[in-house]
Amino acid sequence: MPVPRWCPPQEPTRQEDFLLRRLTRTRKLFGFLRLHRHELFDEAFQTELEAMYRDTGAGKDPLPPAQLAMAVLLQGYVGASDAEAVELTIVDLRWQMVLGCLGTTEPAFSQGALHDFRHRLIRHDMDRRLLERTVELARQTKGFDWKKLPKTLRVAIDSAPLEGAGRVEDTFNLLGHAARQVVACIAAMLDWTVDRVCAEAGIPVLLESSVKRGLDVEWSDPEQKAEALQSLVAQLDALRRWVESHLPEQMKEPPLQQTLETLERIVAQDLEPTPGGGGGGSSVRIRKGVAPDRRISIEDPQMRHGRKSKSRRFNGYKRHIAADLDTDLILATAITPANQPEAEATPDLRSDIARQRLTIGELYIDRGYIKSLLVEQVLGTGNEVICKPWVPRNKGGELFTKADFRLNLRDLTITCPANEVQSFRLGGTVEFDATRCDHCPLRAQCTKRPLGHGRQVKIAEDERLQQRLRKQITTKKGRARLRQRVRIEHRLAHIVQRQGRRARYLGMRPNLFDLRRAATLQNLETIHRKMAA
Ligand code: SF4
16 A cells, blocks of 8 residues: 655645634744644655555555644654544644644544654654754745855753652562562463462562562561562572573563563672571671662663662663754754763764764863763864863862872973972872982972872873863853853753653663754754744
8 A cells, every 4th residue: 555645735824824813822833833844754764754664555544644643742842642643633722723634523543643743754764864854844944044054064962860660679679579570471371370370480489569568577577678689589589580481482571581580680680699598597688889781670671770870770771862052953963871981972973973974173072071972083084072181189179189190291291399200190199209209398288198009190081172162161262162062061961851850661662763853943943943033
């Protein structure tokens, strides 16, 4: 069945004119989308969207992909669920006008069609193209004076936390949740009830609604808690043995294999042997400290613990955006687990920008992104990186800081305030001659190390860059350039306001889709604002 093309009329009808006049104060993007839908979804872009269907045919609902893509945007604009979006196509004249079905009494599409279309967009990476399309649309409009803009881009990158949508659980609940998934999988495979599996496999703790209820101890008592853990672990072992003896082949295949792997992973990351056997039969305990890359949710396996600052923790992801400072358009987005350093997002951001054949002339970042390949590449092509430098500090603040030492990066030498010279290597630690330091009149201001030990200074791997950045902030112009990063902070604040603090979906890829959609809407609002100015 051929994929239908969306060809709604361009000229507004009298009823649409009336609605457009009503949309000048609130929800103005409905009006913009109605008037510019044929430009956003032009013939070439509709052909690209239709190509998504070539592998499987048109599917159950032969609806124009461009119309569904518009519905996906409207859904993001008003923050509606799939079910609500379907209803809004019947009860909201603004939806009907934008989707080209004004006056209809039937839904424009089914909930299933919208769900399937979103997954199709994700599978074909067309959410990325939707965002790129807004940058292309901006180039076609008269809202931006492109001739006056720099030839290469001034791109800024920033990130914000995104709380994951999955439930974060403690060790007992994580183990119970993972075991419940194994039991549910077995029940489905054997066509048994969950209760029967629990009884036969020797894991009665799962017969209760929660694992803590099933263990039923005084949780504030460490001894009772330790005993409860041994009891739970013994039942998990019984479940594992039962699977090995009753389902030896099935346990090597999905889906049972995956559920067992999840359970094994939670056991390995959260439990450790009790030192010295623990006495009293307690062979394992909850691990001290957090395991690297610890899984924190069964529902969303990609969520991680992260930190915004030393005191502020969050669970889930980081959302990153890269925007052009001259047009305010968002060019690329990325999602990373919350425990990953910011620099991990830059390969995706860079490849999305490069795909649009755009070149970064100036890169505005915060220190989290400084150790990234993108920075190396921008500097390597003779372009500039604008970033706040690390401020040299010393304990207590009363001793000389690194800034009081003169670094010669050509000869790789460092000169102290008493004019002692020492050579260094990048990424190492310099120690001044102990005898000189012991007899130095400036020693009290320089080091608190015991006699016989010279002052130490750490030299960063990227010391050359850091020196360059420190030089930048010594001039008025340099400080003014640094302040321009505030624009990306505003862009990001709008994205956070649009998306909310909590993720809409489970998993990184669906949340990348949601971020790209939010960025697409933001770009459309930017274009609208510039055109109206
Ligand atoms: S204590 Fe050592 S490093 Fe510090 S100023 Fe004196 S000689 Fe230089």
